[in-house]
Amino acid sequence: MSTTDSSLVIETLNGDREAFGRLVEKYERRIFNLAFRICGDYEDAMDVTQTVFVKVFDRLETFDQSRKFFSWLYRMGINESLNQVKRQSRIVHGECDPPSHAPGPDQRIIREESDGLVQAALKRLGEDQRVVIILRHFVDLSYIQIGDVLGIPDKTVKSRLYSARQRMKEILTGAG
Amino acid sequence: MSIDEFYIRLMNEQIDGIISDGAAKKLAAHLMSDPEAERYYEELKDTVRAIDSAVEIEPPPELKTRIFDSVYGRPREEPAAQAAGGRTFWRSFAPVFAAGVAAGFILFAAIRPLTDRTPEDNGYGATIGATGSEKASAKAFDTFGVRGTVLPVFENGSLTVTIELASDVEASVFIEFEGGASFESIRSNEGAAYQMEVDEKSLLLVHHGEADYAIRFRSVETAAVVLRIFTDGKTVAAMRFTAGG
Structure with a gap:
């Protein structure tokens, strides 16, 4: 079973859902944390992470495979997070919104x-x-x-x- | 603040663990003689500790489902220049079309002289045996001002890829390894100017000037190594080696 990003990208392009799932598993947490730290909001971080992976899937055919996949992905995560901050100006001027989900151990710690x-x-x-x-x-x-x-x-x-x-x-x- | 920018840079390099021995000694001596610089350094370390102490947030378990529902539960985004009908046709017949293109490409590549090939189709694969010592034939490349050779050798459970780069053009070598392979070491000739980043599954080497590199991978059972050399965003060479097994 191949594990490199390049292989997973190619397999995803060939229609392999499991390969795309593995890319999501590998980077979901990092993109989520990147988005949370830029946006400062749990719900926004969820929305941004979802949007990023949808865009990755939609634009995968245009990805230059001579470049590193994670660079492309993180760049997209940064841009999407900054756009979200601009859209939600309340985040720029207000305090961090606490997660609205039932708090788990990690969520309690962030408070x-x-x-x-x-x-x-x-x-x-x-x-x-x-x-x-x-x-x-x-x-x-x-x-x-x-x-x-x-x-x-x-x-x-x-x-x-x-x-x-x-x-x-x-x-x-x-x-x- | 009257602390010299030079020492602020060294403080940051010390914190990041990338300071040279000589610079570390210079910084230590400066901190001993300048209480203000020492106080600044302690505050900087406290700041970095505070940042690093912030916890990683666990994404909600339903996020992956939401992503999959968004991706596979709706039609895929259409590129602006492509008609919807054409897209549907392409998606339906993509595997057949891809197989046809691949077969045509192999035939075309086989009958065309090597010197005519463009960087996109100079792919080179080699499979090397599991026992004893074995090496594949060296592969030469000369594209976009980047010249050199690549030679994979398998010996005693290690795959060594020797790369000779004879060019003043800045080139990057990006290697991804899988199977049981892990990076072991790199050797280069004296004076070689390069920067390298390695993680569990990949290695990026940015090369300046002429140099030879021998990059060694430890292979538990089998190792597959995908190597790409590129310059200025353009692919110079793409190769794949499989060792062992």
Whole structure:
């Protein structure tokens, strides 16, 4: 059974539903967390994740297979999340909405104060800085991978990340 | 704040674990001599710890069902330039059409000289035996200003792919491995300028200048390695090797 993204993409294009299911399983959690950290809202993160995978499926034939699949996917996740933030301006100006689902253990944890402070600080960053912090610290991408997703040199990734961390530090220490 | 940007960069590199030994010593000496820089560094580490302590959120279990319902429970989005009728025809006959194209392509490739081939059809596959030492024939490529050869060798449970890149053009080598394969090591000639990223299933090497690389994969039973070389978004070569089994 093949496991690489390239193989799964090809099998999905050939009509294999199981292959598409495996792509969803592999990336659903990461796209959901990326969306949650950008949007700051559980329901919006669900909508964004769903929309991203529908678009992936619809546009898979146009995907350049010389590129990394995850870069294409994350790029789509970022764009869709930022669009959702623009659509839901209440999220930009308001507080994080708590999940409306019955809280499970993980959902209870996200209400903890430290997490709330980090999320609030993230929302005060500009888009570019917020995205680079999320890709580095919440999606665990390397500098090169972030550069690949955003289409910028890794040198720019570093300078953007370091500025973002400095801004986060100022906000979290009350200096910003 | 009067901390030199140079030291702020080193602090971040230290936090990310990518600092060189020399730079780490330089940073440590600076922190010893500058209390303000030391305080800044401690706050920066606390900030990164706080960010990293934020938990991963579990998506709801019904999300996958919602995605599948959206994808398979409705007609697929039509590309703007394609008529609906044409699309239906294509979806119905795609497997037959694809098989025909593949068969035609194989015939065409077999009767055409290698030098006439475009980068899209220079695919090269090799199957190497499970015991002893065996190597496939070297494959040469020379496209879009990127020249070189690839040679796969299977020996004592390891698959080694030797890549010679003789070109000043920046090229990327992207390798995906499956089966029982895992990345073991990379060797290059002295002075080779490259950057590499490796995870469990893939390796990306960005190459600058002339260099030889020997990339070694450990194979438990069988290993399948898909290798693509590209430059500026264009495919230079695409190859697949199967070892063992």
